[in-house]
Amino acid sequence: MEITFKQLDPETDIPELSALAARIWNAYYPEVITQEQIDYMLGQSYNAESLKKQMTEDNHVFTGAYIDGKMAGYISVSTDGLGEYFIHKLYVDTSIHKKGIGKALFEFVFKDKKYTAIRLTVNRQNFKAVNFYFRIGFIIERVADFDIGNGFVMNDFVMVCKP
Template sequence: MARRIWDVHYTPIIGQTQVDYMLGRFYSTEHISQQLAEGQRFYFVMLNGIEVGYTAISEVSPGNYFIHKLYLEIDKQRKGKGSVVFEQLLGLMEDLEAVRLQVNRQNLKAINFYFKMGFVIEQVADFDIGDGYFMNDFVMVYHPK
């Protein structure tokens, strides 16, 4: 599923070579096992019994959460499903103070979605992910009302 979503969505933004690198690095069995051991919780997004996306969150300190992944199949975007998933994620977060995430600065659809959900840009950051690749991201934060 990650391959299907990333190939369509991220190749125009970061190129196929970086997509391949990031999928190989961040979606290996070893890396996912490490993420689970570190407390990340993974969920599939289901629609009519079919997997149409996935998400991963973790609590980094009491009341402070990080959304590591929030992806939907391209044809399921812009139909309200992302908003529903985000609201469901909020329901899993106990004593919520803040939610943070990183989003590529060229990923305008996602940035606009997060603005709509109430996120604001907290910082601009470039993360070295090895082999000469960088994630050029906004760190965004959401505070419940």
């Protein structure tokens, strides 16, 4: 299985990204959060307007992982310009978990970066993801709860990876 990587373009790649996100969230997250929260979060973060804003105004760099020309996963990262990075999103199609795609995305994005810290947030009940991040070198920095509106709260770990 050959994985190729490409920085996603806000003019051409949003429909495929949005469709993949919906498949992943609807297949994976019902065991972690309610369907109502899934629908709300998809509507807030994965509609075309929001994704375009993240890419063009918020300076989130999205990289897609492709297998046989089809997007299989993606990562979204921003930096403060001083060596600290934040992973906003790192997702892989649930039908191909445990194939090294998430780790390959992480390594592709950070292989040449000089960083002092990489942070991310992950749902505390998302044990598979938490364990994945442990395996690639992250530790739990703190517990955080984020009110995301509409009566929903994200109950997360803030995790950090340092060189």
